[in-house]
Amino acid sequence: MFVAVFVAGCATIPPRVPGSAAAWLGGLPRVVVRIDASQVTAWGQVTKSHQELRTVGDRTRTVWLAFDLENLDDLRNAADSVRIVLEGDFPKGAAGLMLDFDGSWKKGAEKGVWTNPRLALSVSLPEDGLVAVRRHDPNPALPTEGVLRDLDPLALGRSALWVSFWNPGQALFGAPGAKLLPVERMDVILASREGLLEGPVVLRFSDERAARAAAVLLKLFSSQIRARLGQDLEWTVEGSQIVGTTLRLQQSDLRTLAEKLVADPVPPGEAIP
Numbered sequence: 001m002f003v004a005v006f007v008a009g010c011a012t013i014p015p016r017v018p019g020s021a022a023a024w025l026g027g028l029p030r031v032v033v034r035i036d037a038s039q040v041t042a043w044g045q046v047t048k049s050h051q052e053l054r055t056v057g058d059r060t061r062t063v064w065l066a067f068d069l070e071n072l073d074d075l076r077n078a079a080d081s082v083r084i085v086l087e088g089d090f091p092k093g094a095a096g097l098m099l100d101f102d103g104s105w106k107k108g109a110e111k112g113v114w115t116n117p118r119l120a121l122s123v124s125l126p127e128d129g130l131v132a133v134r135r136h137d138p139n140p141a142l143p144t145e146g147v148l149r150d151l152d153p154l155a156l157g158r159s160a161l162w163v164s165f166w167n168p169g170q171a172l173f174g175a176p177g178a179k180l181l182p183v184e185r186m187d188v189i190l191a192s193r194e195g196l197l198e199g200p201v202v203l204r205f206s207d208e209r210a211a212r213a214a215a216v217l218l219k220l221f222s223s224q225i226r227a228r229l230g231q232d233l234e235w236t237v238e239g240s241q242i243v244g245t246t247l248r249l250q251q252s253d254l255r256t257l258a259e260k261l262v263a264d265p266v267p268p269g270e271a272i273p
Helices: 001-008 022-024 040-047 053-056 074-080 092-101 153-157 169-180 208-229 253-263
Strands: 033-034 060-067 083-088 115-116 122-125 130-134 161-166 185-193 194-204 234-238 241-250
Touching: 022 033, 022 060, 022 083, 022 153, 033 153, 040 053, 040 253, 053 092, 053 169, 053 253, 060 074, 074 130, 074 253, 153 234, 153 241, 169 208, 185 241, 194 208, 194 253, 241 253
Parallel strands: none
Antiparallel strands: 033 060, 033 161, 060 083, 083 130, 115 122, 122 130, 161 185, 185 194, 194 241, 234 241
């Protein structure tokens, strides 16, 4: 009976405006990530290997993540502050029943919130088709406008993995480099090809003049970029942006990262009560 209700509920979810789910990330995060779960295998691999996450992982089509970071290497802070929104086959009523029947999740103090103390994660169901996940935050997710700023949701939807990082200068080049290279936004736009994720890294500046000036200085910071990205890129100026080609990532590298961000157990003192 429960399975029949869940399957029937899936058909009632209306189409969603592209990018609208990102509003439930909340605030103006420094970093926004969109993952196509059908092309990026890391999400499915992590959720299938953890009973607590299998409930919401199997039916996920798109994963949105938000962070507030100063440093690309600050994985601990990223894991502590991550906000996640999942798009998929999640009829609100049936998904709530599914969580009720999963012993890994307990009803929280706030109505409509389920918590997992071991992972310090909370789950709420803001709308049909959406699941909002928070770490160290037992409150329901609330939407805000402008999470994506001027990003084109249709362009995001054409990629396997999209990462946008606003004001990334310090994260890429350190404090001195950030003053010399005032990057307004960095976009990483990756497609899935033959088991790899690959594509350009785009540094966006206020105008073409700023981009050309930065291109001259970029060579001075090649070692910092290599340390952050793990490889050398070829950079060219295209209008008000500098494009680096080609960044390549292994799917297995992303699984390790996803495991740290979402599925690492936390010390008892840091768990959600």
